[in-house]
Amino acid sequence: MxxxxxxxxxxxxxxxxxxxxxxxxxxxxxxxxxxxxxxxxxxxxxxxxxxxxxxxxxxxxxxxxxxxxxxxxxxxxxxxxxxxxxxxxxxxxxxxxxxxxxxxxxxxxxxxxxxxxxxxxxxxxxxxxxxxxxxxxxxxxxxxxxxxxxxxxxxxxxxxxxxxxxxxxxxxxxxxxxxxxxxxxxxxxxxxxxxxxxxxxxxxxxxxxxxxxxxxxxxxxxxxxxxxxxxxxxxxxxxxxxxxxxxxxxxxxxxxxxxxxxxLKSDALKGARLGVIREYSGTHPQVLALFDAALQKLREAGAIIIDPVKLPTLRKAGSLAWRAMLIELRQDLNAYLEQRGGDVRTLAELIAFNEAHRDTEMPHFAQEFFIQSEKLGTPEIIAAGEVARAEARRLAGPEGIDAALREHRLDALICPTNDPVGLIDLAHGDSNDRVASTPAAVAGYPHLTVPLGLVDGLPIGFSFMGTAHADARILALGHAFEEITKARRAPEFREE
Missing domain, CATH: 3.90.1300.10 (Amidase signature (AS) domain)
Incomplete structure (x- = not known):
């Protein structure tokens, strides 16, 4: 064998x-x-x-x-x-x-x-x-x-x-x-x-x-x-x-x-209004072919597809959230480490630990984000971060996802979750393949991914995103989708 x-x-x-x-x-x-x-x-x-x-x-x-x-x-x-x-x-x-x-x-x-x-x-x-x-x-x-x-x-x-x-x-x-x-x-x-x-x-x-x-x-x-x-x-x-x-x-x-x-009912898709966010769906032809085939199955199950639905505020929301997150990282991690106790009790001490153990902690990549975050601790910067966070949540939530759901009377937003992942490359890091995660992440809203199929032997997911506390509805839609597609495949542990 x-x-x-x-x-x-x-x-x-x-x-x-x-x-x-x-x-x-x-x-x-x-x-x-x-x-x-x-x-x-x-x-x-x-x-x-x-x-x-x-x-x-x-x-x-x-x-x-x-x-x-x-x-x-x-x-x-x-x-x-x-x-x-x-x-x-x-x-x-x-x-x-x-x-x-x-x-x-x-x-x-x-x-x-x-x-x-x-x-x-x-x-x-x-x-x-x-x-x-x-x-x-x-x-x-x-x-x-x-x-x-x-x-x-x-x-x-x-x-x-x-x-x-x-x-x-x-x-x-x-x-x-x-x-x-x-x-x-x-x-x-x-x-x-x-x-x-x-x-x-x-x-x-x-x-x-x-x-x-x-x-x-x-x-x-x-x-x-x-x-x-x-x-x-x-x-x-x-x-x-x-x-x-x-x-x-x-x-x-x-x-x-x-x-x-x-x-979780098998007919949850019947009459459901689903909006396609094409701007987060990428351009990979095989992924889009899988996605469009799934859209047809959704229509056959009684779903109403609105295609496309625009989310024009979300790129700015993502940029603001990233700026706020680097500031919040220092605050939240410092609080956690102090409460936890041990060898490192602040982000500054963690940075120093990594430097002292460079051979084991940083053989492949460094800690640029940690260093950047550690510099963002002045009261003025923290206040600016709070403003950025509030604006990011507003743009991603009420003026982003919620506005789109309301305008088109939608139950959820949908798109292919990802493009095929890249090769592992420890020398250069991730290949940064497309993943549709930022809208729901910044808004703090529910996001479900369900297997959609394989492209060149690599899995692709199908995303359902909704408004705050629409978790039950998102899970119900995903469950019904899973029943009509049955797309999950066991891995083959291929080495090529």
Whole structure:
């Protein structure tokens, strides 16, 4: 068997642990969803412990060896014990991976991929982690990420961190998994867990989710508590689910925030008014061909397509938000580091740490954004940042997305989420392929990406964006879209 065939066999075989010998027990199907695993648990066809052993086996064979996705930065040594005593709940016995910038009060670290935070573990769970545990989830481990959530340098390589190394795309190992929730996306895509939690400031959920061919949901900012998450800016930061299906994303949202599962109906597209934002759709001919074919399926499902819809204020909004974010980074990160304690307690100390550990922290790219942000701490600059932030939110929200929705009486805005990701290039950084994330990110509004198809073997996503707290409607539209397209494909772990 050649190497490529061997890797594909790992991806498609149910890697049953040796312990699964009883007749009533059976290993999960390849790429089983949370809902499918819950049904299997309910029917006593498996146990939480067997599920944990199954996914640990996959991590060993696919993440730590074989194709070496390198998406899991650390495993939870207590996972088996937790599984054996998992409390009842919506997520009873389901293994979940957590991005390494979300605090867990256990033996695992929370470092944002940086060596600077290794020696000071958090003292408490982030509220979202507490909710997952209370619902019966088993925290299987932490996922790698673009270090400091990709805010360190304009020349960074997504998916790389000093602590976790480089996460690769399961569909093509030579290509980027995108960032910053690269590990969460790659792990779910590779079937290393049925779900993971990522975080987004601008694109860090929807970009890697679309690039790795899974569902990613960025909820309305504030819907999920941001406490216990290493920050960039509280104006845009949010956690969100990364899953194989929209219904699984809604299930996790039910635990993390509110019950959105009741609105998941197969006929949700009938009569829905969807506006195409062509200016964010790019020019890639194969991507646009996939997108236009999907539009036809939407029409056949009863949706009304308005094409195009203009968002003329959003480029200025994005520029203002970036200016504000560099100022807010220093403020929010300083507050977090001081509260966390440890070796570094300010951004200035973090910059000095990176310089002192240049060989391990900065072998591929530097920290230009950190240095720039550290200079933006005067009262006058902070005041100017507050003005820029307010204008950015207004232009992106009330005068941007909301104005377009109102003018055309729309339920959501749509576009292809991404163009195919580029080759990994540690020497030069990311290729900055198109991702449609800024409108919803700056406004703080919900954004869902659902698999659309493949271009040259690389996944493309389909985006739904809505107004503030339209999360239930956006998930319902995405669920119905997913049912009529069924576009998700298992990765092939190709090396070319």
């Amino acid at each position: 050649n190497r490529r065939r061997l890797l594909q066999s790992f991806a498609t075989a149910a890697l049953s642990p040796a312990a699964c010998t009883q007749r009533q027990h059976r290993p999960p199907a390849p790429y089983a969803t949370c809902s499918q695993l819950a049904e299997q648990l309910e029917a006593a066809q498996t146990t939480p412990l067997l599920l944990v052993e199954h996914f640990l086996s996959r991590i060993t064979q696919l993440d730590k060896s074989g194709p070496r996705i390198s998406s899991v930065i650390e495993l939870n040594p207590a996972a088996k014990d937790i599984a054996a005593h998992a409390p009842p709940g919506l997520l009873h016995g389901l293994p979940i991976l957590i991005k390494d910038n979300i605090e867990t009060a256990d033996t695992m670290h929370t470092t944002a991929g940086s060596l600077a935070l290794r020696n000071r573990p958090p003292e408490s769970d982030a509220p979202l982690v507490s909710r997952l545990r209370a619902a019966g989830a088993v925290i299987l481990g932490k996922t790698n990420l673009s270090e400091w959530a990709n805010i360190r340098s304009p020349k960074s390589t997504s998916g790389w961190s000093a602590r976790g190394g480089l996460t690769r795309n399961p569909h093509k190992l030579t290509h980027s998994a995108s960032g910053s929730s690269s590990g969460s996306a790659a792990a779910v895509a590779a079937g290393l867990a049925p779900a993971a939690i990522g975080t987004e400031t601008n694109g860090s959920i929807v970009s890697p989710a679309s690039a790795c061919g899974i569902v990613g949901f960025k909820p309305t900012v504030g819907l999920i508590s941001g406490a216990g998450i290493i920050p960039i800016t509280h104006h845009q930061d949010t956690a969100g689910p990364m899953t194989l299906t929209v219904s699984d994303a809604a299930l996790l949202m039910q635990v993390l925030a509110a019950d959105f599962t009741a609105d």
